[in-house]
Amino acid sequence: MIQIENLAKKFDNHTAIDDLSLHIRRGEAFGLLGPNGAGKTTLIRILSMLTKPTSGNVMINGWNLSAAEEKIKSIIGVVPQSYNLDVDLTAWENIELHGRLHHVPQNVRRKKIREMLSFVDLQERASDKVASFSGGMKRRLMIARALLHEPEILYLDEPTVGLDPQVRRKLWDLIRLMNNNGLTVILTTHYIEEAENLCQRVAFMDKGILIACDSPNALCATMGKFVVEWTADDFVTKQQYFSERVQAANFSTSLPNAAVIRRVNLEDVFVELTGRKVGMP
Amino acid sequence: MIYDICTIFWRDWLVLRRRMFRFILSRMITPILYLVAFGWGRGRMFAGGDGNYLDFIVPGIIALNSMNISFNAVGSPLNISRLFYKTFDEYLIAPISPVAFVLGKVLAGLVKGLLSSIVMIGVALIFKANIVVNFWFVLVIIMNCIIFAAIAVVAALKMNSHEDMNNCNTYILLPMSFLCGTFFAAEELPTALRWFIELLPLTHTSLLLRSIASTGYVSIYSVSILLLYIIGALLLAVKTVIDCKE
Numbered sequence: 001m002i003q004i005e006n007l008a009k010k011f012d013n014h015t016a017i018d019d020l021s022l023h024i025r026r027g028e029a030f031g032l033l034g035p036n037g038a039g040k041t042t043l044i045r046i047l048s049m050l051t052k053p054t055s056g057n058v059m060i061n062g063w064n065l066s067a068a069e070e071k072i073k074s075i076i077g078v079v080p081q082s083y084n085l086d087v088d089l090t091a092w093e094n095i096e097l098h099g100r101l102h103h104v105p106q107n108v109r110r111k112k113i114r115e116m117l118s119f120v121d122l123q124e125r126a127s128d129k130v131a132s133f134s135g136g137m138k139r140r141l142m143i144a145r146a147l148l149h150e151p152e153i154l155y156l157d158e159p160t161v162g163l164d165p166q167v168r169r170k171l172w173d174l175i176r177l178m179n180n181n182g183l184t185v186i187l188t189t190h191y192i193e194e195a196e197n198l199c200q201r202v203a204f205m206d207k208g209i210l211i212a213c214d215s216p217n218a219l220c221a222t223m224g225k226f227v228v229e230w231t232a233d234d235f236v237t238k239q240q241y242f243s244e245r246v247q248a249a250n251f252s253t254s255l256p257n258a259a260v261i262r263r264v265n266l267e268d269v270f271v272e273l274t275g276r277k278v279g280m281p
Numbered sequence: 282m283i284y285d286i287c288t289i290f291w292r293d294w295l296v297l298r299r300r301m302f303r304f305i306l307s308r309m310i311t312p313i314l315y316l317v318a319f320g321w322g323r324g325r326m327f328a329g330g331d332g333n334y335l336d337f338i339v340p341g342i343i344a345l346n347s348m349n350i351s352f353n354a355v356g357s358p359l360n361i362s363r364l365f366y367k368t369f370d371e372y373l374i375a376p377i378s379p380v381a382f383v384l385g386k387v388l389a390g391l392v393k394g395l396l397s398s399i400v401m402i403g404v405a406l407i408f409k410a411n412i413v414v415n416f417w418f419v420l421v422i423i424m425n426c427i428i429f430a431a432i433a434v435v436a437a438l439k440m441n442s443h444e445d446m447n448n449c450n451t452y453i454l455l456p457m458s459f460l461c462g463t464f465f466a467a468e469e470l471p472t473a474l475r476w477f478i479e480l481l482p483l484t485h486t487s488l489l490l491r492s493i494a495s496t497g498y499v500s501i502y503s504v505s506i507l508l509l510y511i512i513g514a515l516l517l518a519v520k521t522v523i524d525c526k527e
């Protein structure tokens with residue numbers, strides 16, 4: 001669905017994305033993970049044609065990014081990192097504006113808007129000004145807006161940042177539902193359990209470089225199955241990875257301090273792959 | 282294309298319609314103050330001498346008013362929506378052409394400029410100014426609004442802070458408001474400055490409005506200059522929208 005080859009984006013004095021190649025399959029939920037400034041938003045902006053790449057090639061649905069701009073725009077939906085709703089308009093008007101901008105014909109528009117608003121549970125607030133909405137409501141409205149023109153690909157840039165656990169879970173269900181309906185979803189997040197929960201494959205980025213890309217299970221497997229975690233005398237938390245539980249248990253009994261044995265999760269992989277590089281011990 | 286222009290305009294119209302009363306009321310304040318201060322005030326001071334000064338400045342005030350309104354009605358909201366609310370991205374993501382975006386915004390600025398000009402003409406008539414409002418008079422106002430609404434699109438997309446946007450007002454619009462043949466004829470200025478002033482669109486708008494309002498004479502030269510400005514400003518605005526992609 002999306003083919004990225006040797007993509008690079010340089011701003012005046014530094015590189016935001018460096019020689020990135022990635023292939024995202026149709027119908028998959030794909031997670032982009034990485035510390036602040038890794039280049040996730042820049043990548044999403046390039047894929048939404050808000051930013052031009054410095055070099056490299058991107059194909060979406062077989063079309064070249066620069067050659068088929070309007071065609072690509074009609075099959076992508078974008079939920080940006082910042083709330084970018086029109087605060088002078090109501091919820092309904094915000095979505096209607098989007099529908100008009102994307103040429104959704106008038107006779108289906110009303111029905112679609114009503115449908116999308118109830119999909120994200122906002123039908124009762126349709127005629128309220130967006131300025132009075134909470135963060136979670138705004139985010140849900142942005143998702144409804146992005147889906148109105150029935151895109152085939154949805155970009156979600158940190159969709160659940162600042163949301164309470166209930167709303168986050170509701171959004172996860174929503175994303176899973178859309179993905180099950182065949183939508184290709186690309187999401188960036190700092191919550192690793194979110195990617196683990198939602199995505200069939202994840203990519204780790206750091207300082208513009210793609211450092212790993214695979215399914216969460218496969219990534220975890222590269223570290224071993226089990227981890228022993230303990231706090232050393234200098235209060236630094238340490239980990240040691242094992243492929244067998246017995247080995248882990250043996251190791252933990254040999255430690256002078258209390259230790260925990262648990263399964264390796266994606267967060268361990270993330271910390272291992274990105275954390276070490278920023279100069280941690 | 283037409284449909285997309287309507288969409289852009291529809292959004293601004295929605296917002297304007299809701300604030301129509303406030304909009305009109307607030308637009309009346311500045312022109313009334315100008316009229317009172319420069320027309321009535323000066324007229325009384327120089328009673329007998331320059332009796333027609335009110336008739337002289339009313340076209341000038343209509344010109345500067347339509348400039349300020351069409352510029353600010355387009356410029357400030359667009360600048361804020363780009364820098365602060367980030368809503369501008371929503372238009373860049375949509376499959377619409379930059380030309381449609383510019384024309385829609387210009388149309389919105391034009392409508393606001395015209396509305397405030399109607400208010401202004403009404404106020405001038407209450408002040409008993411003798412002006413003729415005909416087809417040409419309206420056409421010149423329309424051209425003036427188009428020019429400054431298009432320039433507003435350029436400024437809103439180029440200025441990277443709201444303060445810079447305000448500085449456009451202080452350093453460009455405000456001096457033009459006073460110098461471009463609005464309150465006194467440009468001929469009274471020193472030659473070098475006069476040459477410069479006569480290159481500016483607002484000067485020609487004031488000249489045209491004044492000659493139409495008093496004698497009905499339409500200078501083809503001035504109309505051509507305004508047309509050139511319209512073409513230039515629209516092209517520049519479209520180019521600015523295209524360049525918005527970093």
Ligand SMILES: Nc1ncnc2c1ncn2[C@@H]1O[C@H](COP(=O)(O)OP(=O)(O)OP(=O)(O)O)[C@@H](O)[C@H]1O
Pocket residue numbers: 011012015016034035036037038039040041042043081527
């Ligand atoms: N318009 C811009 N001009 C200059 N530099 C930019 C611009 N946009 C992004 N950058 C730089 O590109 C790098 C990547 O930024 P980006 O926003 O893509 O990171 P991110 O992974 O989304 O981070 P976060 O998790 O904080 O959202 C950063 O170093 C940032 O300073």
Ligand SMILES: [Mg+2]
Pocket residue numbers: 040041042081157
């Ligand atoms: Mg980001």
